[in-house]
Amino acid sequence: MAEHNATSGICYGIDIGGSKIELVACDASLQIVHRQRIDTPQHDYGAFLDAVQALVANADATTGAFCESIGIGLPGVRDRATGRQLSANVPALTGKHVGSDLQARLQRPLQLGNDLQCFALSEAHGGAAEGYPSMYGAILGTGAGGGYCVEGRLVAGGNGIAGEWGHWTIPATLLAKYDLPLLDCGCGLRGCVERYVSGSGMAALHRHLGGASAAAATTIAAAQAGDATAQRALDIHLDLLGHAFASLVMVVDPHVIVIGGGLSKYEALYSALPAAIETHLFRGVRVPPILPPKFGDAGGARGAALLARQAH
Template sequence: MTSGAIDLGGTKIEARLFDGAMTTVEMRRVPTPVEEFDSFMTALAGQVGWLIERADAPHLPIGIGLPGLIDPDTGLSFASNVPISGRNVRAALAERLGRDFVLGNDCMSFAYSEAHGGAADGEAGVVGLILGTGLGAGFCLDGRVPRRRNGLAVEIGHVGMPARALSRFGLPEWRCGCGKSGCMERYVSGSGLAALAAHRLGRPATALEIVERAGAGEAAAEAVLTLWAELTAECLLTLQLVLDPDCIVLGGGLSKMPDILARLEPPLAGLVLGRTRPPALRLARHGDSSGARGMALLAREAQGGFSNFAGLSEGGSLA
């Protein structure tokens, strides 16, 4: 069965059309309007319309992955980088296009994708950790995405970095965009790696520059990556202590760092509690398309009358 998905972000709205084997057959990106809701909805509806037109199927199953959360009781969204906070995106889209769509959190759909034919296929407990400009995660248990009271994903980016780590490495509690200080996102994400570089080297550098300079043998850049790996291991430990997954699948831009698993496995092994076994660390099998793939899978299942997303509402909103 052909299916489609939309992957929403702060810079682009990406539409992907998948064939029956869940292989991308067509893809189109448009910029994300971030100033006001109506322009945003026009762009989103345009991408949905493009999928339906390319598939020549008015009832094409389409899943839409949103950043942030969708309240399971009200259907209202909250996100920091797209203009959907306080809005019911599903209802607004249904009003424009005359049909319902399946909506869900993009990190949760990433975890779902990798648990179904991905790097964590067959594992009982799966965390999908996205190391991108920001830091977020999703969770899949026994092949299902569990319902959450507030529609939250695994908001690991806004868990505080342990004081022991900040003290050990002489790091300040950097202010986060969420309003708190010391959030893991400020140290572990791509922007966090850049902040660590600026702090340690005394000059600005992007995450990509640090990785490339370390690969070229620059000792100072390598030291920054070693620090980043120690802090990321604290993030992985927190996920293990709270969720105890069998596997953590890494996605996002930083996951493409050469030898990233070899960087992270030793510091994580040194932090685990007692004799507990650390979760297996793996790289996403479906790369940049994995989140969209997960939403397409969920939309296909919902149209078939069942869902592995606990709490699928009658209207098609995943929470």
């Protein structure tokens, strides 16, 4: 094992998701020099802490670097008053002081962020949004969320949830237009955007119309094969997403929007979304470029490493 070097320029980022935990070690130019991915212990908090500690110990041994600060992207929301986590995707974390417990295990400062915001931060640095004064990274996966960066720095807000557009409410006029139900959301609210425009939301739209899709990929494939019901679901999805992104433009006015998550692979979105957004904007407002991500599913862990880097 190489001798530990705290000044090597190596920084670690850890992306914690519902199904996997990924650690990346980045060098001074943010190139990934080490990566390890493991399954997430979803229901055993002790096993979760052990898993993260083992990941860091292995990275120390492999790189020969003892990082003085580690960035961690956590799923869900952390109560800034109590430090307790709320995470629907990793139930073991809910109600726990994840940050302080991990810091006690790892014995070094931690920079905590939201996993979706870490995606945005990564794409703002050397990613698809490189060179733009501001950007919004919008995740369209199992859920919908994202983060907002200005001049390469994350704008988190007072509660750490700035740009949490997935839990805005779909307007009653759009629900009525397509005869859609008002759906409950895991956050405790009703009619949240993510229930309709995420990947799982797209599949739910298809089922509402009488289709049988269990996933967005199935709906897209059916539409491409000529299924009229699936195509109708995609058309409704596009209009709802266009309205949601138009709201983003009017609230934060980003210079570019980068899409992440499973739907980022759906190429038709990039050509169709600008017109769908423009429909919901008033005259004279320009739609920003809509771009695919550069780093794909490695973006969250890389963005977490950036959190640590920016703290120094």
